[in-house]
Amino acid sequence: MIIALLTDFGTKDPYAGIMKAVISGICPEAKIIDLTHEIEPYEVVSASYVLYSSWNYFPTGTIFLSVIDPGVGSNRRELVAVSQSKSVITPDNGTVSLLYRMNKDLITYRAGKSLLEELKASRPAYSHTFDGRDLFAPLAAIAAESGLSNIVGERVEPVLLTEIESKITEGRVSGRVIHIDRFGNSITSIHIEDIKEKNTYASRASVFIYGRKKGQILKIHRSFSDVKIGEALAYWGSSGFLEIAVRNGNASQLLKLGLRDMVELEL
Amino acid sequence: MIIALLTDFGTKDPYAGIMKAVISGICPEAKIIDLTHEIEPYEVVSASYVLYSSWNYFPTGTIFLSVIDPGVGSNRRELVAVSQSKSVITPDNGTVSLLYRMNKDLITYRAGKSLLEELKASRPAYSHTFDGRDLFAPLAAIAAESGLSNIVGERVEPVLLTEIESKITEGRVSGRVIHIDRFGNSITSIHIEDIKEKNTYASRASVFIYGRKKGQILKIHRSFSDVKIGEALAYWGSSGFLEIAVRNGNASQLLKLGLRDMVELEL
C-alpha cells in the first residue's frame, strides 16, 4: 500500500519525517513516496496542481496525504476524497479543487468524528499546530492498515478554489498560472481538453500573458527543442495543461509570471 | 528496523544517498526515514532540537543516525546513546544535548574501538572527510543487522551544549533560540515543563525577545489562528517548547531572530 506525501513543511525540519514515523508505527508495511514538501507556504492552488498531476500515475489503492494547512488550529474540516480506487486525505481548504474539476466522480467525506476526537484526546495538551502529525498521519495510516471505511464520516461538499478553473468563450480560453516549477516553467489552468483542435496542438494559436510584464504573446510549440536557447514558448505540458517556459531559462523570472497571473489563449 | 537519518549534508549532493547505499549493503531490510539533511552547516544546536523533537514519535527500536560533523578528521569521539529502547549514533559534539536534558535515562557509550579500527582500515587511504559514509553508516547498519551490543564500547560522558538549557528564576524563565524552521518560526529552549502554570498556557505571561531587534514583547496564544495575519505571537509548539512566529509570515526575518538569541518569559 502506497502513501503519497504532499506538504508545505519544507525539508529543513523533521516535520515530514515525523509524519512518516507516525505512519510507520501504525502501518509498518506502508510504502511512503514523497511528492514534494516544498509547496510555497500555504499555497493551496499549487498543491491542487501537484496532487492532480500525480494522481493518474500512482497505482490503484494509493492513499495521498496532503497537508498544506494555513487553517491549523481553526475549525476547518478534515477531508477524505475518493476516486478511481485512490483517495486523498487533506484539510478541507481547496486542495482537491483541480482533481474535482478533472475527475467528475470524486466523492468527498469528512473524517469520522469519533476517530478525530480520539486522536485529539491522545495528543499532548499543548499541541495545536501540527495536525499533520497528530491527525492526518494517523488517518492515512489507519486507512492503509484497515481500510478507508474506518476513517470516513458523513459526506460533505468540499471547499473549491476558482483559480484553478479555465473559462471558455468563443475563440478564447482564459486561465491562470497555478504552479511554477523548479525550472521557472509556469503551468496554467488551461487544459488541452478545453480546446477542440487537439490534433493540431493549436499551433497557430496565440498565448497572451497578463503578468506583471504585460503584452507578451507566445506561440504554442511541441517541445523546448523547437525554439532557440533563451527563447520563450508555450506548450502542452506533461499533464495536459498549457505551460509557459523559456528554453534553458526561467520563464517565471524572465516574463515576471507569478501564481494566479492571467493567461489567455486565442485560437 | 527503522534507521532515521539526520545530517547537514544538504540534498544537492549524493552524500545522504551514499550513506543509504552503505546501510542497504550491510542491512538490506533496514527502512530508512529522513529527518532532514538541511541542518545549517555545523549547527549542532539545531540538530540537537531536531533529534529530540523527533525521538518520541518513532517506533521502539529505531536507530537514529546523526552526522553533523564539523570535527571530521580530528580526534572527536563516535558516540552511541541509548534511551527508551531507541538509540542514536553521532559524532560526540553535543548533538545529544537536548535529548539528555529531557530524557534523564540516556546512557552514552563510545563506539567499539576494534570495530572502528576495522572500518578505518577498510576505507580508501586518502579518505578523511566522509566519516558518515566510512564509519557512521556502517555502525548504524551493523547495529540494525546484529544488535547494538556489537557496536558499543566503554561508557563515556557525552559532550553537552549549554545553549539548549533554560534557566528558571523566580517569575522568569530564560532560554535561547535553538532552531528556526522553514516558515521562520523560532523555537526556543523554554519548555512548558519549565513553568507551573501548564493549564493556563501562561497566557497572561509576557515574552521578551533579545534578538537583533530588541524590546519586542509578545503574548502567548493557543495557535496561529488566534492572531491576525501578519501579527507576531508566542505559543507552545508541537514538542512543548515555546515558539515565536508571525501568522502567515517569517518571524525570524521580521523580528530579526537568529540561532542562540536570548528569549525571556515573564510569568
Added chain:
Amino acid sequence: MIIALLTDFGTKDPYAGIMKAVISGICPEAKIIDLTHEIEPYEVVSASYVLYSSWNYFPTGTIFLSVIDPGVGSNRRELVAVSQSKSVITPDNGTVSLLYRMNKDLITYRAGKSLLEELKASRPAYSHTFDGRDLFAPLAAIAAESGLSNIVGERVEPVLLTEIESKITEGRVSGRVIHIDRFGNSITSIHIEDIKEKNTYASRASVFIYGRKKGQILKIHRSFSDVKIGEALAYWGSSGFLEIAVRNGNASQLLKLGLRDMVELEL
C-alpha cells in the same frame, strides 16, 4: 533490487515522485534511493561526478536512473551502460563520462527500439517534455523486474564530455571544477591516481586556481581540521578527486570558483 535516482528535477515539484510511482507500478519490490534531484539544471558534468562518486558504494545489481535531459523532445538517444554488475539508464548526453574514464569495462547500449516505440505509443499524445516519466522510469522498472536483457538494444559509443578529464604533463596535472557541493567545496577532475606520489598525498605540491579570482595558490592537506577556521585548503576528497574548500566556509563563493574553472596541480 535497488534503483538509485539522479535528476535535475528539484524537489519542489512532483516529478521525482511521479517517476517513483511509475516504477512502483511496474516493479513494486524495487527499493528506490535518491542520490539527488538538485543537479544544477542541465549540468551534465555535475551529474557525471555524482553518478561516479556514488557508483562503488551501491550493492551489486543496482540500477542507476539518471535524468538530466536538456535534449528532451529532440532525437538524443536513450542509453544503457553496464559495468561491474551495475547499470545506469540515462539520456545519452555525457552523463556516463566520468564513469567511463574511471571504469574501463563500461559497455554501452541504446535502449531497445521496439520497447521505446511501445512506451512512446502509450503516453498521452501531447506529452513530449517528461521522458523521465514516460520512457526512463519504465525502462529502469522493467530492467529491475525482468532483467537488463529486456531493455537493451544495439551497442553504441556513448557521448563523452571532455571537461571531466585531467591532463598529465611532466610535473603537472591540470583539470577542471566538475561539481560544487552544498558546502561550497569545489571538486576537480584531478584524481589521486593521476599522480605517482600517492603515499605522500603530494603534500608539498602547489594547487593553482584559474577561477574568476586568479592567482590563488593552495597546499594539499589531509583534512579540514589541519587548517584554521576560514582558511582555504586543497585535499583528496572522499572519492579520490582533488577538492578545494574553506574550513567552515564556502570555497566556491570565497574563491569565486565555478563549474568548469581550471585548476592545476604542480608537483
